[in-house]
């Protein structure tokens with residue numbers, strides 16, 4: 016059931032370059048949200064900006080607060096950055112289709128590029144609860160862009176970090192890191208979950224060995240309503256147009272031809 020409800024900011028702290036971790040108290044949403052779902056957030060009172068901004072739910076903390084991980088890139092996110100503890104924020108959510116864990120995979124591989132780790136951190140929390148085996152490949156530009164994830168208290172995670180310039184972890188992209196690890200892993204019964212820049216996701220979809228296994232990707236698009244009504248967020252799928260906010264944002268890779 017989608018709620019349009021006011022939440023309270025319980026924390027808003029910088030965690031990396033232009034990247035913030037926000038905690039929101041809103042049990043009505045946190046108790047029903049599943050990994051991969053998102054919120055439309057009204058970032059200011061009044062009409063400017065008019066449109067709410069979409070953000071993935073990045074986890075739930077030990078007090079039941081919603082966690083958001085957001086990058087400051089424009090007007091809306093700059094306003095979010097300045098929210099103080101105790102301020103109120105209107106949320107619409109939880110929205111969209113999340114990750115599907117129903118396939119009986121024994122091995123889960125998470126691949127996140129930059130801020131794309133946000134929805135995957137929530138998925139990690141669920142996998143930990145299920146005591147599932149998983150491996151998380153994270154890629155960033157440089158060491159200073161690496162987002163610390165201590166806050167999520169992931170005890171069972173096997174995390175591999177790459178940076179483009181090699182200033183931390185493996186030198187190269189997280190896909191190169193994945194491929195360098197490939198032959199060490201039995202992928203037959205694996206499921207892959209990915210979120211990141213379009214180029215990274217296209218490269219992932221083009222890895223020949225992955226065609227036969229389950230790959231779910233979380234996509235972004237500019238959004239207006241977030242509810243499937245305006246068709247502002249459509250992308251071209253293999254069999255026609257898809258609304259990212261309604262049929263997604265998580266899609267099985269077989270539905271997607273190319274990510275723009």
Ligand SMILES: Cc1cc2nc3c(=O)[nH]c(=O)nc-3n(C[C@H](O)[C@H](O)[C@H](O)COP(=O)(O)OP(=O)(O)OC[C@H]3O[C@@H](n4cnc5c(N)ncnc54)[C@H](O)[C@@H]3O)c2cc1C
Pocket residue numbers: 053068069070071072073084085086087088089090091092093130133134234235236237238264
């Ligand atoms: C389902 C979904 C989940 C998301 N989850 C997260 C998240 O967890 N953390 C996070 O930091 N961001 C996330 N985003 C992206 C986030 O919604 C945008 O960064 C935000 O709306 C930007 O608002 P703004 O007002 O700051 O920027 P604007 O002023 O609106 O835009 C600034 C610039 O960024 C570009 N831009 C804005 N939004 C997008 C977008 N979605 N894709 C590509 N370019 C864009 C604009 O074209 C413009 O050039 C998500 C988007 C979607 C659709």
Ligand code: FES
Pocket residue numbers: 237238239240241242243244245246247248249258259260261
């Ligand atoms: S944002 Fe309106 S249909 Fe997706």
